[in-house]
Amino acid sequence: MSKVLIQMSMSLDGYVAGPNDNVLPLHEWMFAGPGSPLGEELPTPDQQIFNELRAVTGAMICGRRLYDITHGWNGSTPFGAVPVFVLSRSVPAAIPSGTTSFTFVTGGIVSAVAQAKDAAGGKDVYVVGGASIDQQVLDANLVDELRVDLVPVLLGRGIRLFEIVSWH
Amino acid sequence: MSKVLIQMSMSLDGYVAGPNDNVLPLHEWMFAGPGSPLGEELPTPDQQIFNELRAVTGAMICGRRLYDITHGWNGSTPFGAVPVFVLSRSVPAAIPSGTTSFTFVTGGIVSAVAQAKDAAGGKDVYVVGGASIDQQVLDANLVDELRVDLVPVLLGRGIRLFEIVSWH
Numbered sequence: 001m002s003k004v005l006i007q008m009s010m011s012l013d014g015y016v017a018g019p020n021d022n023v024l025p026l027h028e029w030m031f032a033g034p035g036s037p038l039g040e041e042l043p044t045p046d047q048q049i050f051n052e053l054r055a056v057t058g059a060m061i062c063g064r065r066l067y068d069i070t071h072g073w074n075g076s077t078p079f080g081a082v083p084v085f086v087l088s089r090s091v092p093a094a095i096p097s098g099t100t101s102f103t104f105v106t107g108g109i110v111s112a113v114a115q116a117k118d119a120a121g122g123k124d125v126y127v128v129g130g131a132s133i134d135q136q137v138l139d140a141n142l143v144d145e146l147r148v149d150l151v152p153v154l155l156g157r158g159i160r161l162f163e164i165v166s167w168h
Numbered sequence: 169m170s171k172v173l174i175q176m177s178m179s180l181d182g183y184v185a186g187p188n189d190n191v192l193p194l195h196e197w198m199f200a201g202p203g204s205p206l207g208e209e210l211p212t213p214d215q216q217i218f219n220e221l222r223a224v225t226g227a228m229i230c231g232r233r234l235y236d237i238t239h240g241w242n243g244s245t246p247f248g249a250v251p252v253f254v255l256s257r258s259v260p261a262a263i264p265s266g267t268t269s270f271t272f273v274t275g276g277i278v279s280a281v282a283q284a285k286d287a288a289g290g291k292d293v294y295v296v297g298g299a300s301i302d303q304q305v306l307d308a309n310l311v312d313e314l315r316v317d318l319v320p321v322l323l324g325r326g327i328r329l330f331e332i333v334s335w336h
Contacts (some may be wrong), residue, residue: 156330
């Protein structure tokens with residue numbers, strides 16, 4: 001049964017992004033070890049967590065802002081050939097070419113989740129963010145699991161997970 | 169060498185106290201298992217953490233407000249005979265009798281830490297709080313180690329650790 005997952009890296013003081021959307025101090029753990037970023041032999045426990053997420057993910061959902069900030073991961077997300085559904089108000093004229101296929105969904109979050117589930121081949125749907133998308137999918141009661149990876153850094157400023165994610 | 173420790177339980181959303189100073193949801197883990205609260209055979213990993221803190225603690229420091237809220241732990245802290253130094257503006261007329269000896273320090277945090285170190289017999293000084301005392305001892309650069317016990321609950325409101333604890 002396909003689950004809908006949110007998995008976020010959070011600093012010890014509760015931030016999921018620093019000032020100016022900077023997430024590097026929070027995501028370094030994914031890419032810091034030997035064989036990184038995407039070797040098949042990733043030895044550290046941190047990288048095992050990332051590999052586990054990759055292994056269960058059959059499709060991804062992101063928002064248009066995150067897509068734009070990452071420049072569409074330059075065409076290839078760290079999840080390789082897994083399709084990405086981008087919740088968006090419009091379809092961009094050009095899409096960077098790479099290993100990832102992008103579908104732009106203008107019909108809202110419920111439609112995006114349905115399409116991602118269809119595409120996931122029985123694996124899970126990973127909602128990669130950003131914050132607005134996380135909140136929308138939570139508000140629609142479509143999240144099966146929210147995972148927090150606590151990172152032992154202090155950011156002091158930024159966007160707090162539990163200000164953007166509300167609970168009903 | 170005697171260290172000065174702060175150890176706090178923090179909720180997943182960053183709170184060290186809920187509304188109205190309620191800390192029960194955060195401290196339940198210390199007392200929930202068989203043999204609790206203070207048996208010698210405490211089997212769970214949570215209780216091992218608490219036992220470890222007890223084992224290294226030779227003296228404690230708290231603020232007058234925490235002392236008043238807990239009614240001086242009714243005379244006996246969970247740390248038994250370990251002496252407690254209460255930073256205070258005045259000495260109360262009556263002190264509850266029990267296993268704990270209380271000393272009321274009116275000379276400020278530096279004096280409280282010095283007295284507690286003297287009394288700790290080579291073991292560590294545990295600054296139990298509250299928040300104002302934690303901040304004072306941090307501001308005085310007297311903290312050797314700050315430990316956060318992350319508790320998997322959400323409080324939603326209250327006092328956030330990283331609003332009361334600032335870093336220089």
